Amino acid sequence: MSRNAFLPGVTGIALLLLVAVPVTFVALQAVFPHLDTGSFSAPFSAFPPVFEEPQLRKLFATTLKVGLGVAICSGLIGIPLGALRGLFALPAAALWDILFLVPFLLPPYIAALSWMLALQTNGYVQQLLPWLHLNDFLFSLPGMVVVMTLNIFPVVYFAVSRSMAASGSRLADVARIHGAGPWRAFIRITLPMALPAMASSLLLAFTLSIEEYGVPGALGSRSGILMLTTGIEQRLADWPVDLPGAAVLSLMLVAIALCAYSVQRAVLAGKNVESLTGKPADVTQKSLAGWTIPVLILFMAVALIAVALPIVSMLITAFSRTLSGGLSWQNLTLGHFGNVFAAHGDAPAALSTSLGLALGTALIAGATGLMASWLVVARKIRGAALIDGLSLLPAALPGIVVGVGLILAWNQRFWPVTPYNTWGILLLAYCCLLLPYPVRYVSAALKQIGGNLDAAARVHGATAAQTLRLILLPLVFPSLLASMMMVFAVASRELVTSLLLSPAGVQTVSVYVWRQFEQGSVGDGMAMASVAAFLSLTLMLIAVRLQQRTAS
Known part of the structure; x- marks a missing residue:
């Protein structure tokens, strides 16, 4: 592969794995109901039973x-x-x-x-x-x-x-x-x-x-x-x-x-x-x-109504010894937060798993979004419309559809290696869902810069990779960093794909909170929710501040 084709090729492969594969398998499984057994028989036979259900x-x-x-x-x-x-x-x-x-x-x-x-x-x-x-x-x-x-x-x-x-x-x-x-x-x-x-x-x-x-x-x-x-x-x-x-x-x-x-x-x-x-x-x-x-x-x-009531309700529960104790000073405790930060237990593992996955998602989605935006806006390569469509398609995909697509795609017998039933499937899901954030932010920044700097660098002998690394990346980095922080904040508390795809023994913050409510440990769940909300708000405010500084 030539140097000029390497970066577009890597970006195309990333978009295929993150977006095209799960979407394609949702459509294939709907059309071919026996796809999981390797058979393409009885196409469209799954539609009538579903449509006939009252x-x-x-x-x-x-x-x-x-x-x-x-x-x-x-x-x-x-x-x-x-x-x-x-x-x-x-x-x-x-x-x-x-x-x-x-x-x-x-x-x-x-x-x-x-x-x-x-x-x-x-x-x-x-x-x-x-x-x-x-x-x-x-x-x-x-x-x-x-x-x-x-x-x-x-x-x-x-x-x-x-x-x-x-x-x-x-x-x-x-x-x-x-x-x-x-x-x-x-x-x-x-x-x-x-x-x-x-x-x-x-x-x-x-x-x-x-x-x-x-x-x-x-x-x-x-x-x-x-x-x-x-x-x-x-x-x-x-x-x-x-x-x-x-x-x-x-x-x-x-x-x-x-x-x-x-x-x-x-x-x-x-x-x-x-x-x-x-x-x-x-x-x-x-x-x-x-x-x-x-x-x-x-x-x-x-x-x-929209801010104070739910936040106060969450904090009261997190600081209450028991729900039956009601609103009283005697019912206050820090024990639930102690459980969240205890050295041994499910909560610290769930928090570390979510933070690790969120960091990986921010890095992968940020890099893929940067490359896709650069190829579409600055380079305007052949196939730019396809890259642009794939990179923004997850914005129209419900999270549960992405989860279903990943299950259908990677739970197949013909894969020699699969991320299914590992934390890697969660990473793929988060990257797919949140890819539009860096694409939108970086595309807007590149459009503001225009194409003159890229053209001038190429005239003076710089390669496309050198132009991206030495000239364009420093200029769009504040927008890229802001989008990555937003990706980190959202990925750290994503629920629906986490519930669908989390393998046995792996818990994220959202799964931990959900299961604490199912088990009746409401205080521990809300303590974890408070920590996650504080983290998300802090990162989002920093991202907004970076965007404002870039705009000014």
């Missing part, structure tokens, strides 16, 4: 209801808050950004468990407010939608606030000068310019909710509410294992996500609004004037 319609309908409900509710919360944050001089704006980052960083399954402890019968809220009974609401479809919404709405808030802050209010002010009222100027000028960001964030909220397993697994299991994710998990966990049925349901889940993307593209077709003045937009934010106090009350109310 439960399928309920799974499909519930998944759509949850996805649409979360998208709508996230829009109702995130769009007004984002507009206020982007267009007006909000007091302590940076503080609100940090607070609203917390729900997105708190793993959904931990948030669901925290809400259970807070709102269930004799929970923390009822101990303080005995007249308030929210147990039945929590363990219902609307309750699941609300819990997911409070975890997901920040993606809409940040997208809308950044979009409106970037577009500014100058064009709306021009409309006001020409006789438009404030609401008409907002609806006809400001809102259309932010429409792509709104649509993209609502699509993301929809896809994040339909692919979520932790909340349906925690809340839905008690109320009999099942989604496609829990249906897939049941087919893999219950005997007899139904690999073809799990593959068919996985394809259905991917199809829903792709249909949502197509609907978004159709809705936005021809409706993108851009400023063609050639001048930067005026980003001067307007004063809230007499609305300052009401707006602050609104932000405080959302922060109290």
